[in-house]
Each structure stands twice: as structure tokens, then as C-alpha cells.
Amino acid sequence: xxxxSNKGSSGLSAFAKVWRLLTNLKMQLTNCGQKQPKKVxxxxxxxxxxxxxxxxxxxxxxxxFGLDKVLFVTSAVPPHKSTGVSDARVRHEMVEAxxxxxxxxxxxxxxxKRAGPSYTLDTVRALSAQYGPETQLYLMLSSEYLEPxxxxxxxxxxxxxxxFSLAHFLIFARPGHSTEQIxxxxxxxxxxxxxxLHFCPSPPVSSTMIRERIARGxxxxxxxxxxxxxxxxxxxxxxxxxxxxxxxxxxxASAVVTPRRCTPCQKYGNLVVRLLRGLRNRFSL
Numbered sequence: 001x002x003x004x005s006n007k008g009s010s011g012l013s014a015f016a017k018v019w020r021l022l023t024n025l026k027m028q029l030t031n032c033g034q035k036q037p038k039k040v041x042x043x044x045x046x047x048x049x050x051x052x053x054x055x056x057x058x059x060x061x062x063x064x065f066g067l068d069k070v071l072f073v074t075s076a077v078p079p080h081k082s083t084g085v086s087d088a089r090v091r092h093e094m095v096e097a098x099x100x101x102x103x104x105x106x107x108x109x110x111x112x113k114r115a116g117p118s119y120t121l122d123t124v125r126a127l128s129a130q131y132g133p134e135t136q137l138y139l140m141l142s143s144e145y146l147e148p149x150x151x152x153x154x155x156x157x158x159x160x161x162x163x164f165s166l167a168h169f170l171i172f173a174r175p176g177h178s179t180e181q182i183x184x185x186x187x188x189x190x191x192x193x194x195x196x197l198h199f200c201p202s203p204p205v206s207s208t209m210i211r212e213r214i215a216r217g218x219x220x221x222x223x224x225x226x227x228x229x230x231x232x233x234x235x236x237x238x239x240x241x242x243x244x245x246x247x248x249x250x251x252x253a254s255a256v257v258t259p260r261r262c263t264p265c266q267k268y269g270n271l272v273v274r275l276l277r278g279l280r281n282r283f284s285l
Contacts, residue, residue, distance in 0.1 A: 037068035040131060042167070043140040044073040044111075044120060048086050049232060050098040051210055051224050053203030055105075057172055060200050061140060062104055065170070070140075071108040071127070072099050075118040088112050090235055097227035101274070119158045124166045137167040143177045146185035146194075155189055164192040171195065175202045214238040 043058050050072070058070045074092040077085075085091075092109050099105035110126055111118040120139070127137060145154045157163060169192055171182055179198040186194040205223045213220050215238055220229065232238060 037131065037135055039065065039067045039136050039138060040127070041065070041067040041070035041138045041140055041170070042073060042124065042127065043070055044075055044118075044123065046075055046085055046207065047072065047091050047095050047098075048207050049091070049094045049210060049224055049228055049237070051203075051205050051207060051228075052222065053205045055098060055102075055225075056203060057197070057200045058105065058140070059102065061138075061170055061197055064197075064199060065138060067104070067138060069104050069106055071106050073108045073111055073123060076111045076114065077117050086237060090231075090237070094228050094231050097231055098225055100227065103278070121157070121159050121163045121166075124163060128166050138170050139163075139167040140170045140172065143171050143174045143182045143185075143196075146171060146182060146189070147177075148185065148188065154192065161191065164189075167193075169194045170197055172197050172200055173202055211238045215240050 041058070041062060043054070045054070047054065054072075058072070061067070062070050072095050074088060074095050076088045089112065092107060092112060096107040099107050111123055114122065124137060124139065128135075131137070141154070144150055145152060145157075147153070154160065154169070171186070171194060173179065173182055173196065179196050182196045186192070186196065210220050210223055213223075214232065224232075
């Protein structure tokens with residue numbers, strides 16, 4: 001069985017179109033009758049691919065800070081990582097699939113609609129204008145950007161002074177960074193409103209690990225959601241050229257990385273069931 005070709009950003013697969021339709025419907029139902037959100041989390045990144053660590057930390061942070069929603073902002077062209085990144089629209093499709101089940105999560109493609117590098121300030125400015133002055137924005141970041149020797153230290157970001165005035169900063173601890181260490185680093189930037197997410201553990205998974213394991217034909221069970229894996233297989237992402245030429249993308253590699261998935265009819269049937277269940281719970285039917 002030959003691997004599915006990797007389509008460009010201009011052509012969405014049928015699977016992606018279904019996700020887009022259901023995502024838009026979910027957003028409309030979630031926002032129906034709700035007031036203007038008071039607290040919005042902004043979780044930006046490459047998400048190449050999005051994994052359970054992203055979702056777990058975002059949910060724990062949302063709950064701890066009482067965020068009304070968390071926006072997963074797919075970066076188009078990260079200024080510090082301009083090469084070796086999968087197509088932005090493909091990455092955003094994976095984000096849409098990853099966040100679909102959580103009504104507090106929303107896939108945001110605001111950076112994909114802009115040309116040039118994805119500067120965080122431009123995104124925060126746009127979201128601040130969109131939600132208005134009554135909404136507080138919380139930017140969720142990795143602690144590596146507080147490390148004084150890091151080349152992309154937070155104080156060196158594009159127009160950082162304005163960024164500090166527009167958003168609060170919620171910091172995830174990277175492996176090897178303690179809460180005490182992060183709090184000391186935060187004191188070096190007194191003009192920024194920084195809080196350390198001490199309650200959120202560093203998950204033993206990363207996008208780099210997932211890409212490498214898929215390339216080696218190893219299991220990524222419990223690291224990514226099944227919906228994300230379906231897109232990875234369909235797009236032929238992260239597989240080696242040898243696997244692709246041998247047809248392993250949709251064939252023998254699937255036996256190693258994940259067991260047989262349900263048929264398309266079962267898959268979309270399950271989606272409809274979950275959607276109807278969500279409607280019932282939402283409107284107390």
C-alpha cells in the first residue's frame with residue numbers, strides 16, 4: 001500500500017475539512033450565549049506535532065488560573081527556528097485535531113494569516129485588540145526563555161517592553177529547571193508579570209522525541225492523540241524516505257507505531273456520537 005502524498009497547504013484533505021467543519025461548529029456552540037472572556041491563555045508554538053504534554057499543561061494551567069479559554073497559536077515562521085519545520089497549515093491541522101475534544105481549547109491560526117516571521121508581540125497586539133481591554137491575556141512559555149544565557153532571552157524579544165505591558169507570563173518548567181531557579185530568573189525582569197507554574201510537571205515527551213521515534217518506526221502510543229496520528233499517517237509526516245518508498249507510511253510502520261484504527265465509517269460515526277453527546281450536555285437535553 002503506497003503512502004499518501006504530502007499535499008501542500010493549498011489543498012486540505014477530506015479528513016482535515018471534516019475537522020475544520022466540526023471545529024468551527026464546536027467554537028460556535030461553545031461561544032453561544034457566553035459573555036466576553038475575562039481571561040484568555042495564549043499557548044504558541046510550532047506544535048510539530050502537538051502532544052499530550054502540551055494538552056496536559058494547558059489544561060492544568062487553565063484550571064489553576066480560571067482561564068475562560070486557551071488559544072493554541074500555531075507559529076507560521078518562528079524567527080528563531082526558520083528551517084526544519086513542517087508546513088504551517090499541516091501543523092495547524094494537527095492542532096485542530098488535538099484540541100477538538102476540549103471546549104475550553106481553541107486552535108488559532110492568526111499567525112498563519114500574516115506574512116513574515118511570527119513575532120509574539122504582533123500576535124498579542126492583535127488578540128488584545130480583538131478581545132478588548134477588559135480581557136486579561138496570559139502568555140504561556142517555557143522556562144528556557146528566562147535562562148539568562150539563552151540567546152532568545154525574554155528581555156531580547158521584539159519590543160519586549162510593550163509585550164510586558166500587554167500580557168501576563170505563565171512559565172512552564174523545562175527538565176532541569178527548578179521552581180526556585182525560575183523564580184530567581186523572573187526577578188531579573190521586574191517589569192514583566194511572571195508566575196511559575198510549579199504545579200505542572202515536565203512531561204517525559206517532546207515533539208522532537210515523537211518525530212525521531214516515528215522515523216525509527218517506534219511506538220508513539222500515549223504521546224499523541226489518535227486524531228493527530230491519523231493526520232501524521234495521512235500526510236506521511238516524519239517517516240524516513242526509506243519507509244515512504246517502501247510503502248511503510250500506511251502499511252508496516254502502522255503495525256509498529258499504533259494498532260489498527262477504526263474504519264472511516266466508525267471514525268466519523270464516533271465523531272457524530274461525541275458531537276451529539278456534547279450538544280446534549282451543553283443544552284441539558
